[in-house]
Every structure is written in C-alpha cells, then in structure tokens.
Amino acid sequence: MELDNIDFQILWLLTENSRIQWKDLGEQIHMTGQAVGNRIKKLEDNGVIKAYSLIVDEMKVGLSYTAFILIYMKTSNHNSFIQFINEQNEVVEAHRISGEGCYHLKVKIHSQEKLNLFLNEILEYGNYSVSLSINEIKQRNPLIATI
Known part of the structure; x- marks a missing residue:
C-alpha cells in the first residue's frame, strides 16, 4: 500500500492520541470525519495500523x-x-x-x-x-x- 501525506498525517495524529474522534481528527487535516474513518479502515485492513495501545506509568x-x-x-x-x-x-x-x-x-x-x-x-x-x-x-x- 502506497501511503500519501494525508495517511502520514492521520498516523501521526493517532500516535499522539489514538482515542481521537474521527471528526476532530478530520478538522485538523481538513477532511470529514467519514473520510478520515474510511482512510483509517483502509490502513487497518492493509496492516499499516496493527493495533492501538496505551502508555502506562x-x-x-x-x-x-x-x-x-x-x-x-x-x-x-x-x-x-x-x-x-x-x-x-x-x-x-x-x-x-x-x-x-x-x-x-x-x-x-x-x-x-x-x-x-x-x-x-x-x-x-x-x-x-x-x-x-x-x-x-x-x-x-x-x-x-x-x-
């Protein structure tokens, strides 16, 4: 899967906060929440996003x-x-x-x-x-x- 700049922006924002709402993420990169959700689903289906995690003290x-x-x-x-x-x-x-x-x-x-x-x-x-x-x-x- 070839990643473009938008994919990298989504990945970067998800690494900062994997619980961010698609709508809020979309506002930061000038896309609709649904378009962001479709991209995230594609990244998951292609194995680019393997899992979501949290950081524990x-x-x-x-x-x-x-x-x-x-x-x-x-x-x-x-x-x-x-x-x-x-x-x-x-x-x-x-x-x-x-x-x-x-x-x-x-x-x-x-x-x-x-x-x-x-x-x-x-x-x-x-x-x-x-x-x-x-x-x-x-x-x-x-x-x-x-x-």
Whole structure:
C-alpha cells in the first residue's frame, strides 16, 4: 500500500492520541470525519495500523526495573528459547541481533528478586549480560521520524 501525506498525517495524529474522534481528527487535516474513518479502515485492513495501545506509568503499577539483557546462546537451535521469551510477560521487546551476542531483550520487572529468577531461567538457554536502566531519557515513536 502506497501511503500519501494525508495517511502520514492521520498516523501521526493517532500516535499522539489514538482515542481521537474521527471528526476532530478530520478538522485538523481538513477532511470529514467519514473520510478520515474510511482512510483509517483502509490502513487497518492493509496492516499499516496493527493495533492501538496505551502508555502506562510503570512505576505506579510496580514495574520498577527495566533491564536490557544480551543473550549468548549455547546452541544453534533457538526455537525453545524463542518460545520461552514469547511466554514471558516481563519481556517487552526481543530482537535477534548481529555482532556481539545473539538476542537483545528489554525486560520490565517488579523487583530485583524477580529479575534474578528470570535470569536463572535464561541460563538454560545460554549466558547473558545485564544492564539496568537508571533513567529513561527519551522514548520516541519511530513513526514520527518518518513524517
């Protein structure tokens, strides 16, 4: 699907507030609410918009640790590890990487004790190195750089 400038404007406005009414969004880009709704439906049907989400204050819900874990696999069969990380709610991002290590995980966890338990489970698949986030400096929606 080829996206035009209007599609990008809609996407940008939805990243700012995914609950915005189509009528209000349309007013900002000089379209009717129905025309905006038709475009959004097309973006959804073509898989451009995969889901809508919300941002939660992690400290208020008890997710006080963010850890970045670099995994060094013991074996070339990674299927069981991939299944394991897909089953773990603590893993919010997982990337297969080139260079040093095999996988890079971003983990949000309640306590240091829970992190230690999680790391012990990882040892079944390989070794790791861990970095803890001290302070988030910037969080950016990658779409905004495109627009």
